[in-house]
Amino acid sequence: MRLSPLARLFGTLAMILVALVVLAPLLWLVIMSVSSTRDLTTLPLHWIPHHLDFSHYRRLLTVRANSDGAVFLSALRNTVEVAAGAVTICFLLAVPAAWLISRREGRLQWLLLIVVATYMLPPLLFVVPLYHILSQINLLNNPGALMIADSTIVLPFTAWLLKGGIDAIPAELEQAAAIDGANLWRIWLSITLPLARPMISTTILFGILMVWDEFLYAMLFTSDQNAQTLTVVIANLASGRVSDFGLLAAAGILAALPPVVIGIFLQRSLVAGLTAGGVKG
Numbered sequence: 001m002r003l004s005p006l007a008r009l010f011g012t013l014a015m016i017l018v019a020l021v022v023l024a025p026l027l028w029l030v031i032m033s034v035s036s037t038r039d040l041t042t043l044p045l046h047w048i049p050h051h052l053d054f055s056h057y058r059r060l061l062t063v064r065a066n067s068d069g070a071v072f073l074s075a076l077r078n079t080v081e082v083a084a085g086a087v088t089i090c091f092l093l094a095v096p097a098a099w100l101i102s103r104r105e106g107r108l109q110w111l112l113l114i115v116v117a118t119y120m121l122p123p124l125l126f127v128v129p130l131y132h133i134l135s136q137i138n139l140l141n142n143p144g145a146l147m148i149a150d151s152t153i154v155l156p157f158t159a160w161l162l163k164g165g166i167d168a169i170p171a172e173l174e175q176a177a178a179i180d181g182a183n184l185w186r187i188w189l190s191i192t193l194p195l196a197r198p199m200i201s202t203t204i205l206f207g208i209l210m211v212w213d214e215f216l217y218a219m220l221f222t223s224d225q226n227a228q229t230l231t232v233v234i235a236n237l238a239s240g241r242v243s244d245f246g247l248l249a250a251a252g253i254l255a256a257l258p259p260v261v262i263g264i265f266l267q268r269s270l271v272a273g274l275t276a277g278g279v280k281g
Contacts, residue, residue, distance in 0.1 A: 082150060083211040090158040094162050102166040141227045162199060169191075
């Protein structure tokens with residue numbers, strides 16, 4: 001498709017504007033993380049620091065007992081555990097659910113509608129029943145509580161996304177394998193899951209991001225500092241009367257690095273998963 005010079009100019013300007021909107025706050029966050037407190041509190045503001053100050057990163061990566069670094073690294077470990085556990089639980093439950101809805105779509109269309117409707121409900125509606133259940137089984141102030149709570153958010157989304165990926169796999173391949181004597185587990189492991197790998201990678205990445213950024217349940221279900229996740233710890237750093245903006249920026253950068261690294265490794269599968277089914281031949 002050939003575009004006119006005016007259309008190309010408009011598209012270029014739009015891309016530049018989007019890049020500025022997205023990258024400018026990130027760039028300022030990086031600058032803040034290596035700026036001294038004096039540079040960040042002096043008026044007029046010093047947009048470019050006089051010297052690079054990496055003390056905020058050293059402070060957050062220090063493992064000394066009762067230090068900010070010990071709290072931050074403990075929260076990082078808890079976040080990794082909660083994200084891995086919740087995504088694993090959702091994946092194990094969503095794969096058979098998505099496959100069944102996909103292969104029996106005419107009969108189970110109502111079930112898909114319930115799944116999507118559940119995903120659209122605000123998490124605040126589930127706070128009271130979840131708190132009651134978790135308190136009854138003594139899981140409050142425990143990463144396991146957040147795994148269960150976050151699964152209620154991630155599971156509907158995971159099932160819906162995987163269902164779209166399985167829809168793109170011809171059912172005839174599974175039927176041919178069944179005729180050859182393969183059981184359901186063999187069909188899933190040899191045909192369905194390998195062919196759905198791009199969508200599975202996309203689902204895992206989005207599931208991790210949803211759990212990584214979750215704040216409401218993490219705040220309500222964990223009051224013990226040893227069980228809190230990154231979102232709560234970073235919020236606590238900002239809750240004082242005088243906030244250290246450089247420390248907050250460094251915490252934000254460090255908290256964002258693991259999902260970015262995972263996204264880089266899954267980039268090819270992510271693009272393939274997002275474009276799956278976009279073109280039909």
